[in-house]
Amino acid sequence: MITQLTLREATPDDLPFMLSLAPRLTATAPAWRDQAEMTAGYEGLFTGAIHEPEEGSAVLIAQNPEGQPVGFTLLYWDPKARSAFIKDLAVSERAEGLGVGQFLMQSIEQWAKDKGAVEIMLKTSWYNTRARSFYERAGFQEDHIALVRRLD
Template sequence: MSDGQVSVVIRPYRDVDRDAVVALASRLAEGVAAWRDASVVADAVHGWVTDSLEQSSSDGHGVLVAIGDGSVAGFVAVTTRRHFTGQVDAYIGELVVSTEVEGTGIGRALVNAAEAWARDRGLQRITLETGAANTRARGFYRALGYAEEEIRLSKPILIGDQSMPDRPLTGENMVNAS
């Protein structure tokens, strides 16, 4: 297509997709705060994705993959989550597209598919989380109509003779690999 869009098919995850989906998982660590241990983050990301894949055929869980040019170009994991108000919402746990297809509409197609998944289950709201420093993702979600609902703040607790960072931990000294 001439407008930067690529032809893509969105379909439910299959076991044959596992290696390709897991290979994309490392992108989920982009925008994570610099004070988080990178190896711990990588292990957590791998765990999220493998858990999502294992639960993908269970009620209330789904993993959808984008197939472009015959291979996995991205995926979205969606589930249900109870909000503190008691309302059950759809929740996008993971959304990843390969760097080669960023900006081609595949991420938007995956979000639309997750929203359809939620709609098919009668859910009235869909939520997600992303790193505070992941400005590209935050802009992408805003463009799709998502609004910030909650903000989580974090402060390291010093133990023993640890010293404080030279400056406050803000968006400018957090990791942003996007």
């Protein structure tokens, strides 16, 4: 386990790292989704989140003791609902299983509490059983179910 992780806000220099993890975010998409298209869509999302962030949003980078990024999260804040939303959370393959995800979840919780949040929400693919298990261990419970019908 990594014991000396640090957290910092993302900078434009972090964009290549974040984009390198985009395929991990789409790897468990259902077969009827265009995985390459989904992955490509992250370039605009991450670029905007860093260069033109929405008010109250944050992109946080977890880094190892050598200062290398090992994971990140993209967060949004809804002050009206007093709710934080985890848009994305990803850990590099080389740091998998070393506590980076848990470190990010603790950091997200503190970020949300500092804003006065009463809840943290997220969405993950039904097919991403590993992520669902991780979020359940972190105290998340199922609330809504989203159904999708493609109109091709």
